[in-house]
Each structure stands twice: as C-alpha cells, then as structure tokens.
Amino acid sequence: MKKQIIIALAISISAFSFAQKKELKAVEKAIKANNYAEAKSALKQAESLMSAMDEKTKAQYYFLNAQTLYAGGAGSMTDIDAAIESLGKVEGAYGAESAELKQTMANSILTKGNALYEKKDFSESSKYFEKAYRLSEKDTTFLYYAAVTSVNVQEYDRALTIYEELKNLGYTGIEKQYYATNKETGEEDVLDKNMRDLYVKSGTHTNPGERLTESKKPEIVKNVALIYVSKGDNEKAIAAIKDAKAESPDDVNLILSEANIYYKMGNNEEFKKLLEKATQMDPNNAELQYNLGVLSAEAGDAVAAKQYYDKTIQLKPEYVNAYINSAALILEKEKSLIEEMNGLGTSAKDNKRYDELVEVRKTIYKDAIPYLEKALTYDASNVSAATTLMNIYSILGETEKHKEMKVKVDSFK
Numbered sequence: 001m002k003k004q005i006i007i008a009l010a011i012s013i014s015a016f017s018f019a020q021k022k023e024l025k026a027v028e029k030a031i032k033a034n035n036y037a038e039a040k041s042a043l044k045q046a047e048s049l050m051s052a053m054d055e056k057t058k059a060q061y062y063f064l065n066a067q068t069l070y071a072g073g074a075g076s077m078t079d080i081d082a083a084i085e086s087l088g089k090v091e092g093a094y095g096a097e098s099a100e101l102k103q104t105m106a107n108s109i110l111t112k113g114n115a116l117y118e119k120k121d122f123s124e125s126s127k128y129f130e131k132a133y134r135l136s137e138k139d140t141t142f143l144y145y146a147a148v149t150s151v152n153v154q155e156y157d158r159a160l161t162i163y164e165e166l167k168n169l170g171y172t173g174i175e176k177q178y179y180a181t182n183k184e185t186g187e188e189d190v191l192d193k194n195m196r197d198l199y200v201k202s203g204t205h206t207n208p209g210e211r212l213t214e215s216k217k218p219e220i221v222k223n224v225a226l227i228y229v230s231k232g233d234n235e236k237a238i239a240a241i242k243d244a245k246a247e248s249p250d251d252v253n254l255i256l257s258e259a260n261i262y263y264k265m266g267n268n269e270e271f272k273k274l275l276e277k278a279t280q281m282d283p284n285n286a287e288l289q290y291n292l293g294v295l296s297a298e299a300g301d302a303v304a305a306k307q308y309y310d311k312t313i314q315l316k317p318e319y320v321n322a323y324i325n326s327a328a329l330i331l332e333k334e335k336s337l338i339e340e341m342n343g344l345g346t347s348a349k350d351n352k353r354y355d356e357l358v359e360v361r362k363t364i365y366k367d368a369i370p371y372l373e374k375a376l377t378y379d380a381s382n383v384s385a386a387t388t389l390m391n392i393y394s395i396l397g398e399t400e401k402h403k404e405m406k407v408k409v410d411s412f413k
Helices: 002-032 036-047 055-073 077-087 095-118 122-135 141-152 156-169 193-202 217-230 234-247 252-264 268-281 286-298 302-315 320-331 334-343 348-378 383-396 399-412
Strands: 176-182 188-191 205-212
Touching (some): 002 055, 055 095, 077 122, 122 141, 188 193, 193 205, 234 252, 320 383, 334 348, 383 399
Antiparallel strands (some): 176 188
C-alpha cells in the first residue's frame, strides 16, 4: 500500500513539473514571436505553479518575466521597473542570459534617454538615465546625468535625492581620457584607446596622450547647497556650502551663494564680509563684479551696487545687463519723488515744490538715458532698454526720439 502511494505521488510531481515546463516553453515561444500579450498569459499560468518550482525553474520564470515586461523595448517605465525587479530575483541559472538582457535594456533605455535629451525633454530623459543606472550600477555616470537633467527643469527634490546618492557612493566622475591631434582639423579628438592608437598608426592623428578628467564632486556638493538655497532651507544650505568649500575652496560662486544666504537670513555683517572676500579673490572678474552689484542692490546698498556695475563695465564694456541695472538704480530714485508729488496739496508753496520735483524727475530720466542707449548699442534687440527709453522720451517731450523708439519696440512684437 505504501509503495503504491509513493509511486502515485511521484507520478503527480512529474506531471506538475511537466506542466511548469510546458507553460514556460509557451512563454519562450510567444516571446520569440514578439507576442508579449500571449507571453503574459502563459506566465500567469506558470505563476500558479511557482510554489512547486525548483531553483532553476524559478530563475527561468523570473528571466522570462523580465523579457516579457521589457517587450523588446516597448514596455512602459512601470514595466521596466518590474522587469528590473524580476531580474533581481534571478539566482544561479540564467545568470549570463540575465546579464545580457540587462545590458540590452540599459542600451535601449540610454538611447531613448539621449533622444529625449536632444528634444530638451529633460524631465523624462532624467528618468531614463536613472533607469539605465539601475540596470548597470557599475556605471554611476548615468546616475550623474539623471541628477543634472533634473536640475535643468528645477525638479530639485529629485535632483537632491540623486546627488545625495552619488555623494554616498563616493562618485567623482574622474575618468581617463585618450586623445590625439587630428591632422586635418588641427583639433584634439578624444577617443577610446584602441581607436586612438589605430588613428595614430594610420597617420591621421598625431601627439597621442592621456589624462584624467576633473572631479565632479565639487560640482555635486555645490549643487546640493544651491538646491537647499532655492528651497529656503538656509541652515542646510550653509552646511552644504561648507562641504562644497572644503572640496573647492577657490570657487568664488560658492562665496557669493553663501553671502546671499546670510543676506536672506538678515545677517548683513556676514554678507558684506563675504562680498569683500569674493572681490579680493577675483577682482578682475566682470561676472563677479556684476553679481556683487546685483546682491548689493537687493540689499538696498545702491552706492555699492553702482560701483560694482561701473567696475563691470570697465572690465567688460559689452556687459549689457550692467548698463540696464545701472539705469534701474537711477530710475529707482523716482519712487520717492512720485510719493512726495502725490502727497502735495494745491497751495502756491505746494505748486512750486511740485514744479521743482518735476525738474528733478527729468534730471533722473536724463541721467538714465546714456546707460539705456549704450545697452542698445551692444544689444539692438533688447526689449527692456528700448521700451524704457521710449517711455522716457515721451515724458521728456522728445517726440522724434519717442517715435523712433516706438517703431523699434513695435518691431519686437
């Protein structure tokens, strides 16, 4: 009796095993025919037999499940996530096949990510770059691209998470570059080592060499700090900037960012101290002088702002925004005049004061004109400068100049 039971059980297990293999073969057949809907149906049948599968069969199931979800590249992002999860469950058998599928998926996803990037769809391309990394975690460059593209569309929370992951991974982005000079163009081409050596050997390139690229770590910690600034988290921003300064102590922009944080916190003393430090570090940097002018203007120090803008123009005469901001500083004086004018009564004394203020106002306009005209000299299509000039000429009664500027402004529309 016992012998019969054992035999009967063996037959049952054999039939169960046959059913598993039958369903999985049906999946394989459907995948080869690109019939992924049928493959999914067969996988559901096989899933019901999962508890009786041996390790090899389970590995096969998870591998085929990933193939089906990927669907030759047609799978959705949700499907790709599920496919990655399924491949993570493949153990022992089908290791080589899984590695090959991962690489195929990574290449396809990266191609799509690049295409989206070219279309300037940075939000979607970032997701594809991250997926490429999840499939090939040895290449952290993909994760770096995911962070950078998120910053481009101001998806700061996502970018911050990825940057923190890169920091924890110790990512630097340093890599060895192989290069040689192209005889035809005279320019330096960066190539992989074998291709470079081949070109040099064939005579199309000369002066071969190799070098290490700069570390991206300072950029990463700097961006983390700036993201905290944008989020208004001043304490974390300052802590992050200190980390960034430890990585890149000579980065003037970090000093400026830190100064801006202290200004927002109302710490004007530290703000001014950092501005002075930045100026000492790079006194002939026009961009720096301009930024210092902007920060000083925002802090209400018009005198300092004007000095910085003048220095900017001295260092870089074509710096259009320095002219426009200089004009804005001058025109800012008009506000107090208008307030006083609107508050005057109708007495003879008030009328006299009103006329005096009208003349002062005209002087302000005349002082601003040269800066706006200079801005248009370097940038003839600057709408802001042209519109402001048009309004000033109208108020000053300079009819011909007003008409001329109106034609220019209308041409921009």
